[in-house]
Amino acid sequence: MICVLAGGVGAARLLRGLAQLVPPSELVAIGNTGDDLVLHGLHVSPDLDTVTYTLAGLADEAQGWGRREERWTVMEELERLGGQTWFRLGDRDLATHLYRTQRLAEGATLTEVTAELVARLGAPLRLLPMSDDPVRTRLTLADGREVAFQEYFVALRHQVPVRAVRYLGAEAAQPAPGVLRAIAEAERIVVAPSNPILSIGPVLAVPGVRPALAARRDDVVAVSPLIGGRAVKGPADRLLAELGHDASSAAVARFYAELAGTLVLDHQDRDDVASVQAAGVRAVLAPTLMSDLARATELARVVLAAGPASV
Numbered sequence: 001m002i003c004v005l006a007g008g009v010g011a012a013r014l015l016r017g018l019a020q021l022v023p024p025s026e027l028v029a030i031g032n033t034g035d036d037l038v039l040h041g042l043h044v045s046p047d048l049d050t051v052t053y054t055l056a057g058l059a060d061e062a063q064g065w066g067r068r069e070e071r072w073t074v075m076e077e078l079e080r081l082g083g084q085t086w087f088r089l090g091d092r093d094l095a096t097h098l099y100r101t102q103r104l105a106e107g108a109t110l111t112e113v114t115a116e117l118v119a120r121l122g123a124p125l126r127l128l129p130m131s132d133d134p135v136r137t138r139l140t141l142a143d144g145r146e147v148a149f150q151e152y153f154v155a156l157r158h159q160v161p162v163r164a165v166r167y168l169g170a171e172a173a174q175p176a177p178g179v180l181r182a183i184a185e186a187e188r189i190v191v192a193p194s195n196p197i198l199s200i201g202p203v204l205a206v207p208g209v210r211p212a213l214a215a216r217r218d219d220v221v222a223v224s225p226l227i228g229g230r231a232v233k234g235p236a237d238r239l240l241a242e243l244g245h246d247a248s249s250a251a252v253a254r255f256y257a258e259l260a261g262t263l264v265l266d267h268q269d270r271d272d273v274a275s276v277q278a279a280g281v282r283a284v285l286a287p288t289l290m291s292d293l294a295r296a297t298e299l300a301r302v303v304l305a306a307g308p309a310s311v
């Protein structure tokens with residue numbers, strides 16, 4: 001079994017490659033829920049949905065979120081009413097949030113609802129939310145104001161400097177059923193090339209996850225989300241710099257050094273190899289840009305072969 005710590009797009013791309021090589025029952029992703037929000041009374045889980053839609057072949061991959069062949073009837077009418085339309089929920093996507101919210105109201109756990117959505121939409125993996133308890137990523141801006149994740153990411157278009165990040169609720173959260181067992185039993189644990197602070201940070205903040213990974217450090221392979229010191233998309237490079245790390249794959253290695261024995265980094269970052277090794281992390285160079293399924297599958301192969309024992 002292969003276990004993947006997952007955010008949104010960066011994780012979804014690698015998981016699609018892994019799904020070409022690993023049967024669905026043997027591919028387990030632990031998904032970030034720090035991005036979750038309640039809007040119009042609906043529970044929205046953007047990263048869980050990005051993974052589910054991408055693996056089911058239903059994602060709008062150009063946009064990076066939501067469904068392809070989407071329609072916007074509800075948002076258009078809501079706009080006419082003067083309702084909240086800053087966070088756009090397409091008609092097809094809305095069905096997911098209606099379903100999730102209703103099942104949660106009936107007493108189902110997020111773990112159960114996520115498994116139902118994955119099965120019904122036909123995504124070839126097991127997807128576990130990191131926790132069934134609420135954990136919410138919050139950012140303190142340079143001006144001292146604290147905002148919720150989606151206010152930073154969508155309303156402010158992540159164009160504002162950040163002074164600090166915290167994961168509200170994390171201390172009191174329990175790992176979802178199956179999370180610690182997946183980490184303990186996996187042949188290989190992969191930290192996806194997701195935003196270390198905004199996507200992987202919340203997963204690591206759930207009590208028990210860090211020690212479980214540290215105990216498997218030799219079998220943990222992280223993939224750097226930076227290529228040539230820059231994020232492929234989104235604010236990962238800027239955030240790392242603002243929070244006192246470098247914007248480099250070497251800094252990503254240091255960030256994960258206690259948990260990951262190996263870092264896969266792009267050939268463009270070959271000058272970082274010595275610094276990665278100085279952090280006590282094995283460095284594996286590979287092409288890491290997953291611009292299509294073939295390239296994602298090649299990177300998935302590298303990830304399975306990296307580390308002390310290939311799987």
Ligand code: GDP
Binds near residue numbers: 193
């Ligand atoms: P989000 O939750 O949708 O923002 O997505 P993630 O946190 O999972 O992924 C965002 C990160 O993925 C960014 O830092 C990107 O640099 C990284 N990323 C996206 N595509 C690729 C890729 O093809 N290769 C690598 N190495 N990183 C990628």
Ligand code: FO1
Binds near residue numbers: 093
């Ligand atoms: N991102 C945006 O930039 N604008 C949106 O209107 C928006 C809506 C949206 C709806 C459902 C969903 O699952 C994701 C959505 N996202 C939107 C992406 C969301 O902000 C993600 O959390 C980011 O990609 C970061 O992970």
Ligand code: CA
Binds near residue numbers: 032
């Ligand atoms: Ca995310």
